Amino acid sequence: MRTTATGFVILAVIITAPAVPAIDFPAGRDAVGHALNRLTYGPRPGDVERVQRMGLSAWIDQQLSPARLDDSALASRLPAMPAKPKTVSSQQEARRYGREAVQVLAQQKVMRAVYSERQLEELLVDFWFNHFNVYAGKGRTSLFIPEYERDAIRPHVLGKFRDLLGATAKSPAMLFYLDNWLSADPEAAERLASQQQQRRARAGLTAPPNAQQRKRGLNENYGRELLELHTLGVDGGYTQDDVINVAKAFTGWTIGRPQPLGRRAQGARRRPFGQAPPAMDMDLGDAPFRFARELHDTSEKIVLGHRFKSGGGMDEGERVLDILASHPSTAKHIATKLVRRFVSDDPPEALVARVAARFRETDGDLREVVRAVITSPEFFAAREGKMKTPLEFIASAVRATGRDMTDAQPMLRALQQLGMAPYQCQPPTGYDDTAETWITAGALVTRMNVAQQIAGAQRATEIGGPEFQKR
Amino acid sequence: MMSRRVFVKSGAMAMVSLGFAPSFLARAAEAATARKKLLIAIFQRGAVDGLNMVVPYGEADYYKLRPSIAIPRPNAADGAIDLDGFFALHPRMGALKPLWDNSALAIVHACGSPDQTRSHFDAQDYMETATPGVKSTRDGWLNRYLQATGSDTSPLRGVAVTKQMPRSLQGHAPTLAVGNIESFDVRGGMGAARELETAFAGSSDSLLSGSAKAAFEAMRTLHAASSGRYQPAAGVEYPRSPFGQALQEIARIAKSDVGLEVAFTEATNWDHHVAEGATQGQIAQRLDDFSRALAALATDLGDRLSETVILTMSEFGRAVAENGNRGTDHGHGNAMLLIGGPVKGRKVYGKWPGLGADQRFEGRDLAVTTDFRDVFGEVATRHLSLSPEALANVFPGFRPGGQLGVFRA
Numbered sequence: 001m002r003t004t005a006t007g008f009v010i011l012a013v014i015i016t017a018p019a020v021p022a023i024d025f026p027a028g029r030d031a032v033g034h035a036l037n038r039l040t041y042g043p044r045p046g047d048v049e050r051v052q053r054m055g056l057s058a059w060i061d062q063q064l065s066p067a068r069l070d071d072s073a074l075a076s077r078l079p080a081m082p083a084k085p086k087t088v089s090s091q092q093e094a095r096r097y098g099r100e101a102v103q104v105l106a107q108q109k110v111m112r113a114v115y116s117e118r119q120l121e122e123l124l125v126d127f128w129f130n131h132f133n134v135y136a137g138k139g140r141t142s143l144f145i146p147e148y149e150r151d152a153i154r155p156h157v158l159g160k161f162r163d164l165l166g167a168t169a170k171s172p173a174m175l176f177y178l179d180n181w182l183s184a185d186p187e188a189a190e191r192l193a194s195q196q197q198q199r200r201a202r203a204g205l206t207a208p209p210n211a212q213q214r215k216r217g218l219n220e221n222y223g224r225e226l227l228e229l230h231t232l233g234v235d236g237g238y239t240q241d242d243v244i245n246v247a248k249a250f251t252g253w254t255i256g257r258p259q260p261l262g263r264r265a266q267g268a269r270r271r272p273f274g275q276a277p278p279a280m281d282m283d284l285g286d287a288p289f290r291f292a293r294e295l296h297d298t299s300e301k302i303v304l305g306h307r308f309k310s311g312g313g314m315d316e317g318e319r320v321l322d323i324l325a326s327h328p329s330t331a332k333h334i335a336t337k338l339v340r341r342f343v344s345d346d347p348p349e350a351l352v353a354r355v356a357a358r359f360r361e362t363d364g365d366l367r368e369v370v371r372a373v374i375t376s377p378e379f380f381a382a383r384e385g386k387m388k389t390p391l392e393f394i395a396s397a398v399r400a401t402g403r404d405m406t407d408a409q410p411m412l413r414a415l416q417q418l419g420m421a422p423y424q425c426q427p428p429t430g431y432d433d434t435a436e437t438w439i440t441a442g443a444l445v446t447r448m449n450v451a452q453q454i455a456g457a458q459r460a461t462e463i464g465g466p467e468f469q470k471r
Numbered sequence: 472m473m474s475r476r477v478f479v480k481s482g483a484m485a486m487v488s489l490g491f492a493p494s495f496l497a498r499a500a501e502a503a504t505a506r507k508k509l510l511i512a513i514f515q516r517g518a519v520d521g522l523n524m525v526v527p528y529g530e531a532d533y534y535k536l537r538p539s540i541a542i543p544r545p546n547a548a549d550g551a552i553d554l555d556g557f558f559a560l561h562p563r564m565g566a567l568k569p570l571w572d573n574s575a576l577a578i579v580h581a582c583g584s585p586d587q588t589r590s591h592f593d594a595q596d597y598m599e600t601a602t603p604g605v606k607s608t609r610d611g612w613l614n615r616y617l618q619a620t621g622s623d624t625s626p627l628r629g630v631a632v633t634k635q636m637p638r639s640l641q642g643h644a645p646t647l648a649v650g651n652i653e654s655f656d657v658r659g660g661m662g663a664a665r666e667l668e669t670a671f672a673g674s675s676d677s678l679l680s681g682s683a684k685a686a687f688e689a690m691r692t693l694h695a696a697s698s699g700r701y702q703p704a705a706g707v708e709y710p711r712s713p714f715g716q717a718l719q720e721i722a723r724i725a726k727s728d729v730g731l732e733v734a735f736t737e738a739t740n741w742d743h744h745v746a747e748g749a750t751q752g753q754i755a756q757r758l759d760d761f762s763r764a765l766a767a768l769a770t771d772l773g774d775r776l777s778e779t780v781i782l783t784m785s786e787f788g789r790a791v792a793e794n795g796n797r798g799t800d801h802g803h804g805n806a807m808l809l810i811g812g813p814v815k816g817r818k819v820y821g822k823w824p825g826l827g828a829d830q831r832f833e834g835r836d837l838a839v840t841t842d843f844r845d846v847f848g849e850v851a852t853r854h855l856s857l858s859p860e861a862l863a864n865v866f867p868g869f870r871p872g873g874q875l876g877v878f879r880a
Contacts, residue, residue: 179744179745179796179798182745182795182796183795183796184795186795189795216795216796217794217795217796218794218795219744219745219794219795219796219798219800220794220800220801221744221800224589224590224801228590228592229592234588234590234592234593235606240589240833243589384675384676385676387678387679417634417650418634419634419635426517426739426740427516427517427591427592428591429591429592432635435678436636436641436678437635437636438635439678439679439682440635440636440647440648440682441626441645441646441647441648441649441682441683441685441686441689442634442636442647442648442649442650442655442686443634443635443648443682444671444679444682444683444686445655445656445657445686445690446650448657448659448664448667449657449658449659452658452659452663457659457663460659460663461663461666461667461670464667465667465670465671466670466671466673466674466676466679466680466683467674469679470676
């Protein structure tokens with residue numbers, strides 16, 4: 001009993017220990033407005049007063065524990081996701097479902113940005129999705145984006161970085177987007193192909209004409225982006241050999257049913273005249289992560305100086321993720337990006353160093369890492385310089401007007417015009433987070449017009465005006 | 472003829488009555504009489520496979536290393552389009568063949584960056600800032616060119632037809648990024664527009680005030696010079712793709728004589744790690760769109776093509792051998808196209824390094840024998856108006872490797 005109580009006290013101390021020497025939270029209207037501008041999608045009428053009454057410190061604590069915030073009013077505003085068909089019979093059908101699902105998810109995203117009470121959590125879901133970006137336009141990726149955001153990103157944005165990293169690595173969306181589902185040890189793939197051919201020969205079937213082309217091999221795409229974008233950062237100290245060895249370590253990390261949709265559809269086109277197309281037995285709802293041992297490269301590998309003995313299996317990918325998640329370059333890279341998001345386009349080095357240290361001492365506890373950023377003196381001092389991205393501009397415009405938005409579609413069109421359509425960022429870098437990218441002559445004109453559309457003539461010059469573009 | 476200048480003049484009267492200084496109109500009129508040389512820079516984002524775009528069909532290794540994605544030799548069915556007995560264009564690039572035959576298309580092959588990165592992000596950044604290996608460069612090379620060659624504050628000297636301002640044009644010289652001209656206007660009446668213009672002019676943030684100033688000036692100039700639906704030259708049809716439409720907007724701005732010197736746009740979706748295809752498939756579709764759009768632009772520009780250079784670039788090439796998924800991974804050297812009257816075309820420039828195992832960069836990629844800055848530099852000094860002395864301002868730290876001779880005397 002005593003031990004438990006002491007345990008609780010220690011635990012409580014660990015959990016609430018401030019990242020930096022406690023600062024006096026500013027209480028003025030300006031400071032609260034600043035915090036609301038940076039930590040939410042913009043203040044609604046009355047928000048500043050409300051937060052002033054409860055105190056900024058208490059409000060930040062609340063936002064860092066979003067599960068405790070009642071968000072039940074949001075649910076009725078979210079358009080329903082289309083039901084995932086159990087099986088599809090054509091590529092077109094699968095594509096149609098993917099398009100619809102991503103469309104609804106994008107509407108939900110705008111609704112959440114505007115109406116969720118868990119504002120900081122929504123910002124962080126956006127931040128981490130963008131960090132681990134996947135693109136709806138690439139192949140079958142779109143089919144898996146709703147669950148990617150729901151299961152791989154959202155549950156971990158205030159959890160451990162290693163969990164977030166692991167969830168993205170195993171998600172069908174990422175496995176598709178960065179091609180890892182196809183990556184295989186070339187020799188293993190060849191072995192498999194010849195076995196298959198022998199089986200077919202025994203069964204009296206001739207080899208398919210494109211058997212040669214079906215050969216699979218190593219694909220570096222995921223390995224490279226994992227190092228460059230997800231963890232170490234481009235200057236994080238890795239080599240081309242590391243990229244190749246990481247790619248080898250992840251061979252065999254694939255999905256439940258690795259047969260590409262396109263081949264099925266081709267098969268369907270080649271069917272004899274008059275014969276009904278075969279129904280595809282691909283279960284869209286369930287293409288879980290699978291480790292295909294037969295495709296894994298079991299050779300010895302050296303990754304960032306760590307030796308992986310030959311004969312390894314799925315544990316090699318896990319070990320790579322462990323090495324990367326605890327690497328100092330990762331702490332610095334993540335710290336830099338978070339400071340850039342919340343504080344300044346030119347992240348102050350001293351703050352980045354403190355936040356990176358917090359990352360390392362908490363074993364990548366993102367709640368504590370974020371707390372270190374947003375309770376820092378630098379955060380409260382950095383009043384100028386950050387500009388709203390198009391999503392922040394649009395959501396904050398709706399919030400400022402207090403409008404009851406029932407349809408997010410017009411807002412999505414505006415986002416498209418401004419070059420930030422949700423889930424449509426093609427490169428793995430995600431959307432940029434600096435003022436120069438988003439504040440351009442052409443974009444300002446679009447913003448002025450969107451302001452008209454959202455706020456009407458009365459407040460268009462305020463919301464389309466210079467102060468409102470600042471975050 | 473119903474002259475454009477008359478329209479400009481009546482537009483000027485309207486503006487004067489609203490209290491705006493008509494200096495920009497004077498500038499537009501001046502630009503019309505003294506047409507500037509024009510560069511149209513096109514970025515193929517995602518790293519186009521240069522070896523399937525400009526095919527070295529004379530290399531046995533090309534066929535050996537690409538069993539499923541090589542482009543057949545020119546004499547084969549649906550084979551590549553022969554250029555000089557060694558190189559050939561991808562068969563879906565036929566739209567560009569007449570330009571080659573007219574000596575208006577030149578190619579620089581095995582061209583690229585001295586930096587060894589295979590990161591899209593870094594390599595694009597290095598190419599657009601033209602400072603390979605240096606990450607701290609804030610501005611783009613095209614912006615530095617504008618800074619070095621004029622004090623004009625018109626943003627219409629440098630225009631990107633893109634949603635966001637590309638790195639190449641970012642910097643102190645005013646520039647404009649715009650999706651399309653027709654919708655480039657502040658709605659809600661003159662009153663609202665004036666109120667906003669005043670508010671932005673008073674902002675303490677220079678990015679906000681500068682961008683807004685550029686926007687309002689550009690809107691007035693463009694609308695005075697070109698209004699309504701754009702009509703390309705007779706017989707010209709741009710592909711309806713985003714790239715085709717972007718080139719059409721560039722033609723529209725170029726032909727409205729508002730002082731355009733540097734235009735920029737991008738063609739995306741070249742990162743074919745999986746199922747790249749050969750004469751059909753992904754790359755074939757992309758090259759078809761790419762070539763037809765470029766050919767339409769060249770035709771649409773008409774006699775302006777004699778003062779124009781269209782330059783294409785991509786962050787790096789792709790590995791010589793196909794990968795395990797019938798695609799290609801990130802590589803090194805690549806091909807650039809130059810189109811226009813000033814170009815000494817019908818020739819593939821640059822030293823060809825060969826594709827043999829010992830000739831490849833790191834045993835896998837086409838080696839780089841021409842620094843991309845040598846091409847940029849030659850465009851800036853031989854085609855545009857940069858003085859050789861000012862070259863170092865646009866390409867800091869670069870020691871030119873010698874003239875390629877891509878331009879006519």
